[in-house]
Amino acid sequence: MFKKIAFNLALVSSLVFSGAVTATAITSPSQYVFNDKDGDTDFDSDDYFNPNYSYTLSANQFDDNGGAFNLLSVTLTLSGFMEGRFELENTSADSGSEVEGLIASLLALSTSTGIDLVTVLPEFAFERSFTAYDGAIDFSGTSGDIVSASPVPVTDSETVTITDASILALFIGTSTIDLDVDGESNSTLLTDGGSVLNLAKVSSAGTLDIFYTYENASVRVSSPSTIMLFGLSLALISLRTFRRYKV
Structure with a gap:
């Protein structure tokens, strides 16, 4: 009799534990490269766009195989790469100059229906001091310099995970989803003193x-609360049986 009670209690413990188990999630990754101009399916500096651009990226949708799979989430990682430089020369013959510069590229990803998804902002900032004009516009010496963004390229990456059902629905299908990429690059230069020629x-x-x-949509796991109730019922049955035999 005690063996039967022990068995039932073990069964309850097993069921309670199994109630915490969820369906196994499977991840399917893929990567898309902007401006693959040389057609080598890889990103390199030869593929850079002009400073400002708009680009439509066609990504493969998730095929749910006629409802056989449930899409739980879409995770997007947008990585931006930027190159840039300043060519600077203080042309003032009687005044030095303090310079602060910034270059940045804002890349934004959205759906073709106008839903903003993720943005990145690779940027590079610097400070320089220049003497009065040294007599040559050569972007070197004491009155000038060529400042390149570093490291090469400057990068920034952002990740967003989408679980909203209305947005997930856009990614489900057997074709492609159009995603819009907009890039805007700018430079700014602040000077204190002098007159600085700037080619950015x-x-x-x-x-x-x-x-x-x-x-897998066919996987169905009972909720912990349902299994707990079932386990409690088994425990009560075992207890009543034990008391009956005891009397």
Whole structure:
């Protein structure tokens, strides 16, 4: 009799534990490269866009196989790459100059329906001091310099995980989803003293990683509360049986 009670209690423990188990999630990754101009399916500096651009990226949708799979989330990782430089020369013959400069590229990813998804902002800032004009506009010496953004390229990455059902629905299908990439690059230069000639250049590009996390729709796991009630019923039955035999 005690063996039967022990068995029932062990069964209850097993069921309670199994109630915490969830369906196994599977992740399917893929990567897309902006401006693959040389067609090598890889990103490099030859693929940089001009400073300002708009680009439509067609990404493969998640095929739920006619409802056989449940899409749980879409994780997007947008990585921005930027190169740039300043060519600077203080042309003032009687005054030195203190210079602060910034270059940045804002890359934004959105759906073709106008839903903002994720943005990145690779940027580079610097400070320089220049003497009065040294007599040559060569962007070197004591009155000038060429300042390049570093490291090369400057990078920034952001990740967002989407679980909203209305947005997930856009990613489900057997074709592609159009995602819009907008890039805007700018430079700013602040000077204190002197008159600084500034020739600035900046360009950017990037990659997008998409991770579809899903589960098999046929997997059904009972909730912990339901299993707890079932286990409690088994325990009561065992207790009543024990008392009957005891009397």
